[in-house]
Amino acid sequence: MNKEYVEQLETKIKEYEEVILEMSAPIIPSIVPDTILVPITGILLEERFEKIRIKILSYIQTHDIETAIIDMTDITLDKIEQIGMRELGNEIHQLTDAIFLMGVEPYYVGLSPQLIKEIVTTGVQIKAESFSTFQSALKHLMKKKGFVLQKASV
Structure with a gap:
């Protein structure tokens, strides 16, 4: 293989990595003003979590x-095997602190019972509100902000 071909392959790999990152942690504006939803999917690695954190903070x-609202519904124990529970806790803690430092309130949703058990057993502290579902977090947030959802009359 020649050098030019290898450089083209490396460029393609970087492009694909960016596409995967975009798809695996999209930032979605919520119906509640000034609120974003970030569903995190796929296998978590330390480097990947760092990129997700940078993406969220840049958007903010x-x-x-x-x-x-960070949605961890797709994250199961088998998807964090490579990063480990302690490191995941560290990453969540860093993400939470960074979001707070930017003046934004973080919420976590979709933590599975197995993940919660591991978080509690390893002593990881998450200083943010958490909810079982995105819907329950939105209801809480709407009530907190004084919004009422009403059916439109036709």
Whole structure:
């Protein structure tokens, strides 16, 4: 293989990695103003979690965001084997602190019972509100902000 071909392959790999990151942690504006939802999917690795953290913080920096809802519904114990529970706890702790430092309130949703058990057993501290589902977090947030959802009359 020649050098030019290898460089083209490396460029393609970087492009694909960016596409995968975008798909595995999209930032979705919520119906609640100034709120984003970030569903995290796929196998978690330390480097990947770092990229997700940078992506979230960059988005917060360029948008007027008050609340970030991090959805961990897809994250199961088998998807964190490579990172380990302690390291995942560390990553969640760093993400939470960074979001707070940007003046945004983090919420976590979708933590599985197995994941919660591991978090508690390893002594990981998550200083953020958590909810079982995105819907319950939105209901709480809407009530907190004084919003009422009403059916539209036709």
